[in-house]
């Protein structure tokens with residue numbers, strides 16, 4: 001399930017409410033992360049897609065407006081303080097794409113750029129009786145890579161934590 005509070009704020013257009021920052025993949029849980037991270041910025045410098053930026057307090061945050069995560073793990077490799085580390089489960093994070101109300105399909109406009117760009121086939125367009133197909137996110141396939149966020153012409157997609 002997606003973080004309901006973040007999603008509700010997003011759907012209601014409460015963009016002024018700053019959500020909790022998204023940390024790089026394989027980050028420790030937030031409290032442990034803040035304890036461990038030295039704010040050295042190495043992960044920001046090494047990320048090949050430039051999505052790791054220095055955020056509040058100098059801690060690294062993910063900015064999907066800049067691009068997507070390829071899960072190359074370069075950020076983990078350079079982290080000198082093990083604030084980023086691959087656990088036994090190997091799961092990078094609990095992020096998933098969430099579709100907002102601005103999708104052009106709600107205005108009967110065909111777009112589908114998000115589905116075209118999703119390498120995992122996680123965005124499906126379901127036919128609607130008497131209208132054009134509407135997108136849904138298959139959370140079992142979505143990796144939260146963020147590839148669909150920036151290209152969406154109406155910025156109708158957000159990436160939220162799953163619970």
Ligand code: SF4
Nearest residue numbers: 047069070072073075
């Ligand atoms: S895994 Fe690679 S692409 Fe993803 S945030 Fe880390 S360095 Fe960037």
Ligand code: SF4
Nearest residue numbers: 037038040041043079
């Ligand atoms: S490389 Fe590790 S210690 Fe340095 S800013 Fe990134 S997460 Fe923090």
